[in-house]
Amino acid sequence: MAGDSVRAAEDEVVDLCRELIAIDTSNFGDHSGPGERVAAEYVAEKLDEVGVESRIYERHPGRSNLVARIAGADPSRPPLLIHGHLDVVPAHAADWTRDPFGGEVADGCVWGRGAVDMKDMDAMMLAVVRERMRAGRVPPRDIVLAFLADEEAGGTWGGQFLVEEHPELVADCSDAISEVGGFSVTYGADKRMYLIETAEKGIAWMKLTARGTAGHGSMVNDDNAVTELAEAVARLGRHEFPIRLTKTVRVFLEEVCEAFGIEFEEDDVEATVARLGPIAKMIGATLRNSVNPTVLDGGYKANVIPGTATAQVDGRFLPGLEDEYFAEIDRLLGPKVSREFIQCLPAVETEFEGGLVSAMSAALRAEDPGALTVPYCLSGGTDAKSFQKLGIRNYGFSPLKLPPELDFAGMFHGVDERVPVEGLRFGARVLDRFIELS
Structure with missing residues (x-):
């Protein structure tokens, strides 16, 4: 039965992603955009169809946050928070090959603003939860789902608002997962490492x-x-600024250099990073302030x-x-x-250890045998900055198996943003396994 449910989530995740992209939630840094209300109502409807009650919270009209809680098998365990943001950065359609709000499927990808940042993960969350509810598959512990506003402008009307005015919704959660982690980097013949975000500037x-x-x-x-x-x-x-190797960055470089079979030249770290291919720019931004x-x-x-x-x-x-x-x-x-x-939002860092990390690794290996998981530091920021104020441990884990030629880092806020269809389907399978193991 679980296998049928997972396959159904795979089938649905692409359409959910397309439909979310088609809802313009451009965030211009003020309230001049369309806001997140339509997208939040879409999510509420999809959850309501499978019997999940949710509620929308707003600090400003139209800047909507949706929160839902799904009861788990063991209420004595602290809940797991799974959160994603509904807003996207603006897109100038004339610069794009395809309509940035069309949600078009072409060349094996779903195209549009938010395809990787982060309506792909929003779609995975919805697809997996909907099919688990239809199949009557209860998670091991409570799951709190949060679909948030305003992440692209720092979260004043989203994550920060919930933590400041409605902390009771998430305060009992021990851990959280969200964006910009769990994606693959190919480093050999059919060998992939998956970067888990444990820190951010x-x-x-x-x-x-x-x-x-x-x-x-x-x-x-x-x-x-x-x-x-x-x-x-x-x-x-x-x-x-001078190079300063934080704990997370040092561990990342040591493990990645071993995987790539290259020397970690501590006296010339930038030269080492330059040899890492497509991820060099992303990692290079975490070497210094x-x-x-x-x-x-x-x-x-x-x-x-x-x-x-x-x-x-x-x-x-x-x-x-x-x-x-x-x-x-x-x-x-x-x-x-x-x-x-x-x-002004704080830097975040947590340990790459414990049961949640083991669950991530096991879920990835079940779908990609030999998958190597490594921690890394994100040069940007996420809503983890808000939730860490409540003592919640945050990880970037939005699983995607990516083709080696895709410039994944360039998709974020870039022109022609897109996510591979098979990557989405893979992500739904991994997320379902992770929930079961967490």
Whole structure:
């Protein structure tokens, strides 16, 4: 019976993914987009069809979060939280080969914004839960499902909102799984390692402000806010932070180098990473702290020197290095430029050990014998940053078996985002096994 149920989930997951992609949930960083309400109502309907009650929570109209709880066989065990976000970054259709909100199946893939970030996992969650409920297959422990808003802008209206105003929904969960982990990297003849996210860099989106003396553009002015800001931004943009190998990154490099059969050159880590093929860019971003200027704004007329000028920067810091990071940022800014946070979220790191990790490895090996699981650090951020505040251990585990030629890292926020159909079907099988083993 379990085999029939899993096959049904495989059959359904592709259509669910397509239908979710077709619901535009573009997040522009404010409330100007369509919001997540339509997608949340779609999920609620799909859960209701199989007898799962859910509820939608909102801090702002239309910015919707859906939470459901499925009773497990052993109520004495702490629940497992499985969460995904419903919002996506915007897409400019003219840049795409196919309609970014078409959910089209072509060339063996489902195309569209959110295909890998992260409506693929949302679809897996729905497909597996729906078929387990239809087959009467009770999970070993309670499962809490959360489909969240606003992850692409830091989670103010999503994960942060739930943790701050409705912690009782998830506070008894011991562990959580979500996006950007469990995907394969091919390293030999039909050999794959699966990267499990156990850490991620902290986020510091900052607004910088320089103040000076306003005046006529024809006059000599040695207190020019634009000049001060431009110099500070240039210092930030050109600065190279030192390489700092955190525990997760070191373990990852040691295990991956062994698998690839290459030497781990600790004196030249970047050269080692460069030999890792398609994942080199993703891993290279976790070797050091970083800051990138992204927005400049100052003045309103060519012959008027403004009194203030502003910029925005995207800062990322490694676990355990937050204080060091901001001390260096302030040194680079200098005394005449102030900073304030647009969004500041902590770095996250947990151990790659225990029953949950064993369940991930076993579920993957059951579908891909010889699968090697390794921990890694994500350079971006996820809703794990919110849930870790409640003491929940977070892992990135959205299983996908990928063709070696696919630039998976390039799919995130990229043009022509797509996910392989067979990868989705594989993910549904693995997720079902994982739930059974967890």
